Amino acid sequence: MNILQEKIKKLAKEKNAIILAHYYTNKEIQEIADFVGDSLGLSKIACKTNADIILFCGVDFMGETAKILSPNKKVLMANNIASCFMAKYISERDLINYKKLNPDTIIISYVNTYASVKALSDVCVTSTNALKIIKHYADLNKKILYIPDKNLGNYANKTYGYNMELWNGFCPIHNYVSLNQVAKAKKEHPNAKFIVHPECPYEIIKEADFVGSTKQMLDYTIQDNASEFIVGTESGVIYAMEKASPNKKFYPLVSNFRCINMKSITLEDAYDSLKNEKNEVILSEDIIKKAKTSLDRMLELS
Ligand code: 13P
Numbered sequence: 415m416n417i418l419q420e421k422i423k424k425l426a427k428e429k430n431a432i433i434l435a436h437y438y439t440n441k442e443i444q445e446i447a448d449f450v451g452d453s454l455g456l457s458k459i460a461c462k463t464n465a466d467i468i469l470f471c472g473v474d475f476m477g478e479t480a481k482i483l484s485p486n487k488k489v490l491m492a493n494n495i496a497s498c499f500m501a502k503y504i505s506e507r508d509l510i511n512y513k514k515l516n517p518d519t520i521i522i523s524y525v526n527t528y529a530s531v532k533a534l535s536d537v538c539v540t541s542t543n544a545l546k547i548i549k550h551y552a553d554l555n556k557k558i559l560y561i562p563d564k565n566l567g568n569y570a571n572k573t574y575g576y577n578m579e580l581w582n583g584f585c586p587i588h589n590y591v592s593l594n595q596v597a598k599a600k601k602e603h604p605n606a607k608f609i610v611h612p613e614c615p616y617e618i619i620k621e622a623d624f625v626g627s628t629k630q631m632l633d634y635t636i637q638d639n640a641s642e643f644i645v646g647t648e649s650g651v652i653y654a655m656e657k658a659s660p661n662k663k664f665y666p667l668v669s670n671f672r673c674i675n676m677k678s679i680t681l682e683d684a685y686d687s688l689k690n691e692k693n694e695v696i697l698s699e700d701i702i703k704k705a706k707t708s709l710d711r712m713l714e715l716s
């Protein structure tokens with residue numbers, strides 16, 4: 415650990431703060447975290463921590479999720495610029511308008527949404543539990559709108575024959591990978607297995623040996639016998655993969671598979687935020703109460 419990392423850890427101890435980091439953050443951020451996880455894993459930790467402060471190294475909707483699940487804790491974002499492109503695809507106003515026209519439709523919202531959107535949703539899902547929870551509602555023969563990720567929604571529709579209506583949102587980092595890039599990576603690494611996140615388009619998913627959330631991809635690389643993997647998601651997770659399987663090789667599907675939002679978080683940000691208790695997540699009690707219902711339902715069903 416470098417001097418700044420040690421200072422952050424010491425300060426966190428003094429303030430009884432827990433540091434949570436997503437797998438897509440920079441390596442030096444993951445190194446100071448008490449817990450590194452995907453969005454479901456981080457939500458679960460936020461629920462049960464005894465810390466007074468949560469220092470969240472991830473994008474904005476994730477910090478909001480931590481606050482909703484742990485409303486009595488002070489949740490600090492490491493910086494105030496790490497937002498999520500996908501979450502911006504649907505606003506509270508969009509969903510209010512949709513619900514007026516479609517009052518009987520079940521709204522399943524990906525966790526990559528803002529708290530005000532979660533508050534209007536019936537249930538939340540993450541990429542780890544989406545298929546299970548969608549199945550639950552599809553089996554009830556309900557009309558469903560899945561927001562905002564058209565790629566994950568399309569993957570569920572195509573895989574299980576569902577007919578969910580999809581919002582036209584996506585993650586630009588996962589959406590703009592091409593079949594040519596997949597072919598090139600497979601040619602360069604003929605013995606590697608190709609693993610992919612469901613935020614990628616279906617034509618890319620069809621080429622994969624395994625599809626799953628960030629944590630499921632990590633687990634797959636640990637359990638599978640292959641010794642090389644082409645990784646079809648944000649390359650930050652490769653740090654965790656290499657740590658877990660030092661004898662295996664990991665290649666990013668494309669060299670710039672980077673979420674600039676996650677990567678904007680620096681050690682200086684984390685220190686400044688924790689020291690000065692800056693960038694606190696503030697949500698109204700009403701939004702917390704309503705959004706918590708959809709998150710609690712997710713945790714019950716997953
Ligand atoms: P995970 O649920 O896999 O953490 O995905 C969150 C995300 O933002 C992926 O781009």
Ligand code: SF4
Pocket residue numbers: 473497498499500501526585586587588648673674675676
């Ligand atoms: Fe959002 Fe995409 Fe970054 Fe994930 S990778 S946090 S979906 S912008």
